[in-house]
Amino acid sequence: MTVAPAPTPARPPPWRDVRVLRIAGQAAVLLAVGLLLAWLWSNLQTNTERLGIPAPTDFSYLDQPVGQSIAGSDLRPTQSRLDALQVGLVRTIQIAIVGIILTTILGIFLGIARLSSNWLVATFARLYVELFRNTPPLVVVIFIYLGMFINGGFLPPQGEAFEIPKLLAMDIRGISVLWVSFTGSPWPYLLILALGVGLGWFVSRWRGRAQDATGKPAYPVLSGFIVFLAVAIVGWLALGGPTEITAPSVGADGRIAGGNKLTPEYAALLVGLVLYTASHVAEITRGSIQAVARGQDEAAKALGLTPGQRLRKVILPQALRVAIPPMSNQYLNLTKNSSLAVAIAYVEMTRVTSDLVANGAPAFQAFLLLAFLYLLISLATALITNTINSRLAIPER
Amino acid sequence: MTGSIATNATAWAKENLFRNWRDAVLTVVFGLILAFLTIRVLSFVLGSDWEIQRVNMRNSLVGPEISGTDLWGPVIGIWLGAAAVGVLIGAMDRAQHVDDPGAMLDPLNPAHWPQLAARTLDRLWPLLALVAFSLLLTTSAAGLLVAIATLALGFLGRAVGMRLPLGSLRWAALAAGLAPLVAVLIIRYGFGIDWKDWGGFLLVAFAGAAGIALSFPLGILLALGRRSKLPAIKALSVAYIEFFRGVPLVVLLLIGSLVIGLFLPRSLIPSEAIRAVIIFTLFTAAYFAEVIRGGLQSLPAGQEEAAKALGLPGWRITTFIVMPQALRNVIPAIVGQSISLWKDTSLMFIIGLAEPLRLASAFTRQPEFRGQGLITLTLFFAGLIYWVVSFTMSRESQRLERKLGVGQR
Numbered sequence: 001m002t003v004a005p006a007p008t009p010a011r012p013p014p015w016r017d018v019r020v021l022r023i024a025g026q027a028a029v030l031l032a033v034g035l036l037l038a039w040l041w042s043n044l045q046t047n048t049e050r051l052g053i054p055a056p057t058d059f060s061y062l063d064q065p066v067g068q069s070i071a072g073s074d075l076r077p078t079q080s081r082l083d084a085l086q087v088g089l090v091r092t093i094q095i096a097i098v099g100i101i102l103t104t105i106l107g108i109f110l111g112i113a114r115l116s117s118n119w120l121v122a123t124f125a126r127l128y129v130e131l132f133r134n135t136p137p138l139v140v141v142i143f144i145y146l147g148m149f150i151n152g153g154f155l156p157p158q159g160e161a162f163e164i165p166k167l168l169a170m171d172i173r174g175i176s177v178l179w180v181s182f183t184g185s186p187w188p189y190l191l192i193l194a195l196g197v198g199l200g201w202f203v204s205r206w207r208g209r210a211q212d213a214t215g216k217p218a219y220p221v222l223s224g225f226i227v228f229l230a231v232a233i234v235g236w237l238a239l240g241g242p243t244e245i246t247a248p249s250v251g252a253d254g255r256i257a258g259g260n261k262l263t264p265e266y267a268a269l270l271v272g273l274v275l276y277t278a279s280h281v282a283e284i285t286r287g288s289i290q291a292v293a294r295g296q297d298e299a300a301k302a303l304g305l306t307p308g309q310r311l312r313k314v315i316l317p318q319a320l321r322v323a324i325p326p327m328s329n330q331y332l333n334l335t336k337n338s339s340l341a342v343a344i345a346y347v348e349m350t351r352v353t354s355d356l357v358a359n360g361a362p363a364f365q366a367f368l369l370l371a372f373l374y375l376l377i378s379l380a381t382a383l384i385t386n387t388i389n390s391r392l393a394i395p396e397r
Numbered sequence: 398m399t400g401s402i403a404t405n406a407t408a409w410a411k412e413n414l415f416r417n418w419r420d421a422v423l424t425v426v427f428g429l430i431l432a433f434l435t436i437r438v439l440s441f442v443l444g445s446d447w448e449i450q451r452v453n454m455r456n457s458l459v460g461p462e463i464s465g466t467d468l469w470g471p472v473i474g475i476w477l478g479a480a481a482v483g484v485l486i487g488a489m490d491r492a493q494h495v496d497d498p499g500a501m502l503d504p505l506n507p508a509h510w511p512q513l514a515a516r517t518l519d520r521l522w523p524l525l526a527l528v529a530f531s532l533l534l535t536t537s538a539a540g541l542l543v544a545i546a547t548l549a550l551g552f553l554g555r556a557v558g559m560r561l562p563l564g565s566l567r568w569a570a571l572a573a574g575l576a577p578l579v580a581v582l583i584i585r586y587g588f589g590i591d592w593k594d595w596g597g598f599l600l601v602a603f604a605g606a607a608g609i610a611l612s613f614p615l616g617i618l619l620a621l622g623r624r625s626k627l628p629a630i631k632a633l634s635v636a637y638i639e640f641f642r643g644v645p646l647v648v649l650l651l652i653g654s655l656v657i658g659l660f661l662p663r664s665l666i667p668s669e670a671i672r673a674v675i676i677f678t679l680f681t682a683a684y685f686a687e688v689i690r691g692g693l694q695s696l697p698a699g700q701e702e703a704a705k706a707l708g709l710p711g712w713r714i715t716t717f718i719v720m721p722q723a724l725r726n727v728i729p730a731i732v733g734q735s736i737s738l739w740k741d742t743s744l745m746f747i748i749g750l751a752e753p754l755r756l757a758s759a760f761t762r763q764p765e766f767r768g769q770g771l772i773t774l775t776l777f778f779a780g781l782i783y784w785v786v787s788f789t790m791s792r793e794s795q796r797l798e799r800k801l802g803v804g805q806r
Contacts, residue, residue, distance in 0.1 A: 336645035378643035
């Protein structure tokens with residue numbers, strides 16, 4: 001008996017063949033997008049020619065002198081526009097880092113306060129969150145800057161500086177705070193500190209393994225911290241005291257001298273960003289702690305752990321896993337929101353760019369570069385947090 | 398009995414404020430901070446001379462360019478919106494009380510008024526407080542009449558909505574969605590008010606509503622595109638979403654203001670406000686796309702497989718099976734994103750549009766108010782407009798979240 005060969009299925013006509021349709025559909029979409037971009041690009045070229053501004057691929061404007069200085073930086077007007085942009089980039093990154101540190105501290109504190117059994121503490125935190133979470137960050141920043149610092153009487157006029165001796169002095173020109181600065185180059189001591197961190201981490205790992213192996217307390221965190229402290233002190237003495245403390249003081253002429261001086265613009269932006277973002281971080285903290293199953297806490301209690309141990313060893317490590325993705329989102333938001341500086345004339349990356357454009361730099365190139373820099377920052381942040389996230393995630397399935 | 402109330406209060410304070418000495422210290426410290434801040438805010442609000450805001454109330458609401466009979470445009474817009482939202486709420490109420498229609502509160506029945514008033518106060522107190530504060534400032538009879546008519550129309554709409562047949566909920570929702578569009582068309586073309594004359598609350602409300610309405614469909618398309626199996630579509634969607642999520646909105650608005658003009662022939666360049674709305678739409682669509690993608694991912698694969706087994710064609714699976722469930726799962730996140738957009742409309746300040754913050758600083762340059770540091774007052778009021786709307790929306794979203802929560806599916 002022979003088996004009749006199965007008839008080869010007839011290929012459907014191309015206009016009903018799903019394989020053909022898929023490719024044709026994608027090609028059509030790509031073609032449409034490509035045509036749109038080409039149309040925009042040709043408009044751009046016509047318009048730049050008509051207006052007599054540099055062609056869209058010409059980035060030589062970056063080499064020309066800025067022609068102005070930036071408040072609080074030693075940039076000279078003869079330096080190039082690229083140098084100015086670099087000053088802006090450093091400032092954006094700096095305000096992001098300082099802001100993220102302060103936001104995390106304030107936000108976690110508020111998030112835990114919201115769960116406090118003390119009614120007044122919980123209410124305070126709730127009012128804070130509801131106030132700042134629902135106010136646009138720009139309103140916060142502008143209100144602090146124009147409504148409190150410049151006009152609200154929060155900063156006293158020049159010559160009548162408000163002072164907490166040795167700690168803080170402020171008037172309308174700025175806020176000076178007690179600060180530690182380096183007498184010479186900071187790098188030798190920073191290197192020693194980094195060494196101390198490494199050594200401390202190493203020791204705490206070693207003590208931690210000993211604790212896991214023997215079951216006897218070996219104080220991993222404490223011993224690591226002591227090692228770090230020892231290195232820091234020995235290094236400081238060995239370098240002959242590389243740091244000095246600078247305290248603000250009000251002179252006889254009413255001017256503020258010494259201390260780390262923050263301009264009102266910088267202070268308003270920083271405070272505004274921190275107050276706003278902390279309300280979101282507080283909600284994330286609260287949600288993450290509440291997301292840890294109640295049984296975890298009860299089981300730890302049944303094992304006889306103290307409240308502190310339960311929080312440190314059971315609740316927080318699990319809450320941290322839940323919190324990392326939304327936290328990284330908020331950090332990114334803070335970084336991007338630092339562009340609000342443009343509204344209060346604090347000169348960072350966005351403000352530098354808009355000033356350059358106001359002074360004749362070609363708008364298309366300048367903003368393309370700015371968007372690209374922000375994309376780089378976002379990408380870098382995403383990479384870092386993804387790495388941390390994947391290292392901390394519980395391996396599953 | 399007062400005695401038992403006092404005992405209860407003591408017991409409550411002991412439990413919630415003075416459990417041990419650490420608790421007591423915290424209570425005292427936070428009590429002092431809270432008392433200090435309350436006194437500062439109260440003395441600021443009650444002790445300031447609000448003349449500048451009183452004179453400029455109309456400017457804050459619709460901008461300085463709309464006056465005279467043109468004011469009827471925004472007023473009719475608000476009335477239309479209130480009526481449409483009322484109809485929607487009534488229809489939703491009806492759908493929830495299928496079994497006992499008698500339990501609904503009827504605005505036409507005076508016996509229900511105390512309960513209705515209590516519920517309205519409970520849900521809209523921030524908005525009502527802001528309106529009351531503004532009316533107390535201006536003591537304007539016209540303003541009072543408009544406010545009362547708005548409330549009355551809202552309740553009338555609710556009375557109509559709860560009398561509609563059961564299946565009309567989606568039509569009511571559609572009507573509520575279209576009402577702002579109709580209002581915008583009436584103001585722009587019915588009263589002929591050019592885009593550049595829109596300002597204040599009217600401008601940000603328009604930008605927010607238009608941004609949400611336009612970016613939502615685009616967001617759905619992008620979310621589907623990102624999950625598509627077709628590589629070209631997927632790559633385009635991912636590139637779009639990551640670009641708009643990676644660049645600050647401030648930068649995008651500056652691009653919209655200073656660069657978009659270079660990309661278009663001169664005759665096609667839209668006005669500044671419309672360019673801002675386009676940027677809001679493009680920006681928010683990327684965020685909506687991620688939210689909706691989350692909803693799509695939360696859906697068990699069995700839903701799509703079952704629909705396929707029934708022989709439904711692909712686009713019908715998406716529109717009738719997948720999308721409704723996915724969207725429903727992420728309603729709170731969608732509302733959250735809408736609140737974000739509402740807050741973001743304040744960024745129109747940066748490109749010089751007459752939104753409330755920009756107007757607040759403009760008021761202090763009027764001759765009779767110049768150089769008196771009154772910007773604290775006007776900024777406070779402008780901030781209040783933003784806060785009240787955003788706070789009300791977030792409370793409604795929390796209600797919705799609780800309502801949609803466990804055991805609903």
